[in-house]
Amino acid sequence: MSQxxxxxxxxxxxxxxxxxxxxxxxxxxxxxxxxxxxxxxxYIEKYGxxxxxxxxxxxxVMSDFARFTSEGGIGLSDIRKPGAWRSPSPITEVxxxxxxxxxxxxxxxxxxxxxxxxxxxxxxEAERLAEEVAGRGxxxxxxxxxxxxxxxxxxxxxxxxxxxxxxxxxGDMNFNQIGPNNDNLKRSLExxxxxxxxxxxxxxxxxxIAGGFGEKIFQAEDAGDFAPGTAGVQVRSFLxxxxxxxxxGIGHTLNLLARHPDQWAKCVADPLKVxxxxxxxxxxxxxxxxxxxxxTGEQTLSGYRLAPDVKIGNxxxxxxxxxxxxxxxxxxxxDRDAAGIHLALGTGAHICIGQMIARLEAECILxxxxxxxxxxxxxxxxxxxxxxxxxxxxxxxxxxxRK
Amino acid sequence: MPKVTFINPDESRVELDVPVGQSxxxxxxxxxxxxxxxxxxxxxxxxxxxxxxxxxxxxxTPPVTPNEDQMLDFTAMGxxxxxxxxxxxxxxxxxxxxxxxxxxxQL
Numbered sequence: 001m002s003q004x005x006x007x008x009x010x011x012x013x014x015x016x017x018x019x020x021x022x023x024x025x026x027x028x029x030x031x032x033x034x035x036x037x038x039x040x041x042x043y044i045e046k047y048g049x050x051x052x053x054x055x056x057x058x059x060x061v062m063s064d065f066a067r068f069t070s071e072g073g074i075g076l077s078d079i080r081k082p083g084a085w086r087s088p089s090p091i092t093e094v095x096x097x098x099x100x101x102x103x104x105x106x107x108x109x110x111x112x113x114x115x116x117x118x119x120x121x122x123x124x125e126a127e128r129l130a131e132e133v134a135g136r137g138x139x140x141x142x143x144x145x146x147x148x149x150x151x152x153x154x155x156x157x158x159x160x161x162x163x164x165x166x167x168x169x170x171g172d173m174n175f176n177q178i179g180p181n182n183d184n185l186k187r188s189l190e191x192x193x194x195x196x197x198x199x200x201x202x203x204x205x206x207x208x209i210a211g212g213f214g215e216k217i218f219q220a221e222d223a224g225d226f227a228p229g230t231a232g233v234q235v236r237s238f239l240x241x242x243x244x245x246x247x248x249g250i251g252h253t254l255n256l257l258a259r260h261p262d263q264w265a266k267c268v269a270d271p272l273k274v275x276x277x278x279x280x281x282x283x284x285x286x287x288x289x290x291x292x293x294x295x296t297g298e299q300t301l302s303g304y305r306l307a308p309d310v311k312i313g314n315x316x317x318x319x320x321x322x323x324x325x326x327x328x329x330x331x332x333x334x335d336r337d338a339a340g341i342h343l344a345l346g347t348g349a350h351i352c353i354g355q356m357i358a359r360l361e362a363e364c365i366l367x368x369x370x371x372x373x374x375x376x377x378x379x380x381x382x383x384x385x386x387x388x389x390x391x392x393x394x395x396x397x398x399x400x401x402r403k
Numbered sequence: 404m405p406k407v408t409f410i411n412p413d414e415s416r417v418e419l420d421v422p423v424g425q426s427x428x429x430x431x432x433x434x435x436x437x438x439x440x441x442x443x444x445x446x447x448x449x450x451x452x453x454x455x456x457x458x459x460x461x462x463x464t465p466p467v468t469p470n471e472d473q474m475l476d477f478t479a480m481g482x483x484x485x486x487x488x489x490x491x492x493x494x495x496x497x498x499x500x501x502x503x504x505x506x507x508x509q510l
Contacts, residue, residue: 096469097469100469103469103473104469104473107473107474107476107477108473108476108477111476112448112449112450112451112474112477113477116510279444337444339442339446340441340444340445340446340490341444341445345446347446351446351447351448352446352448353448355443355446356448359442359443
């Protein structure tokens with residue numbers, strides 16, 4: 001396209017909705033629909049940000065780092081500018097080629113060969129917990145199952161020791177910080193204030209338990225694989241990314257399975273099908289709802305002109321229900337085979353590095369349930385937690401009917 | 404439609420029609436070729452769709468990205484000079500007649 005033609009391209013239309021209002025956080029479907037159907041890219045004045053919610057545009061913006069950089073941070077605030085309310089990560093907030101070496105060093109520590117060795121441990125914990133909850137019958141599945149499981153096995157392999165409640169409070173803070181500096185963030189900052197010191201220590205060298213991959217990250221720093229002084233922040237990135245999202249994904253999947261007994265019956269008949277159920281859980285209710293990039297200069301996107309140095313929100317949650325990409329997108333279908341197609345784990349160079357850990361956790365705990373529980377009945381309305389960019393359940397009352 | 408031949412670890416061969424734009428991993432898993440696992444669905448995080456590409460086709464395959472390059476080091480069979488992850492081999496007309504050997508083991 002010639003420069004003259006490009007200059008005539010219009011700016012994106014304004015979408016007058018708040019992606020971070022309480023109502024939207026509880027149920028983002030109306031916002032997602034408006035975001036997808038207004039235009040391929042819109043401008044949200046309240047936050048001075050662009051937003052994309054169609055599959056193709058989300059894919060493009062998340063992966064085309066030359067045009068849409070991660071170096072301004074993956075949140076709404078620009079970490080390079082004064083007043084930012086987040087501190088940068090040395091893995092998620094650098095572009096290739098700098099990112100490539102860091103990712104390579106982490107891939108070595110978290111290779112699929114390493115992760116597969118954790119199966120025995122995850123599976124033993126899952127069988128023990130499933131046996132206990134199946135015997136109890138009435139449970140609150142967020143605390144009793146998703147959190148109980150993930151907060152046991154993930155800190156075990158990472159090799160950190162922290163009180164369980166701290167993880168949840170810190171996670172809420174992190175996913176609030178990715179969004180705007182609003183009341184949700186204020187409240188969660190107040191909640192973590194008394195535990196912040198303990199948390200900071202939790203991912204320093206002396207906090208690492210021997211044999212965990214956290215310790216290996218420090219050893220890799222010693223070997224020169226990471227810049228001096230960054231290992232602790234790498235460990236923090238795993239806490240930020242790996243705990244709350246997996247808990248959320250397991251919670252959504254259980255909620256969907258309880259409300260679709262035909263799909264649960266398939267899992268009972270073949271427990272390996274829980275893998276497909278988890279992929280659908282995170283497609284339909286993507287735990288990480290939005291990640292940001294920043295325009296590197298004036299850009300064109302799908303016929304619109306974008307100003308330089310402006311944040312653009314990639315709403316993966318909206319893209320994962322885009323009817324342009326998914327047939328009957330709101331249907332929960334565990335045989336859809338959407339792994340690697342949905343964008344819940346991101347795409348491109350920054351695609352979730354721990355995704356095989358999350359899948360292993362989900363397969364172990366949901367599979368252990370499928371071997372014991374004939375039916376999962378809803379036992380009350382689920383409640384969602386008010387976190388700016390994390391779609392997660394706060395309460396999920398279920399009744400497990402033993403085989 | 405372009406064709407691809409997969410050589411299984413037991414030396415049996417399967418020929419598939421693969422539409423342009425589809426990855427070899429998707430084509431193989433959809434056709435029930437057990438030797439291609441593809442656990443992560445093409446996200447370059449599981450390294451379980453490992454194949455060895457017959458040498459004369461290598462120049463026509465897409466370049467190896469840094470993520471693929473890193474993951475190839477962690478395939479269960481180990482890396483060979485012609486190793487690729489088949490999720491990254493997206494079909495083109497130029498690849499018609501491609502022959503790949505399925506790595507063993509994948510897990």
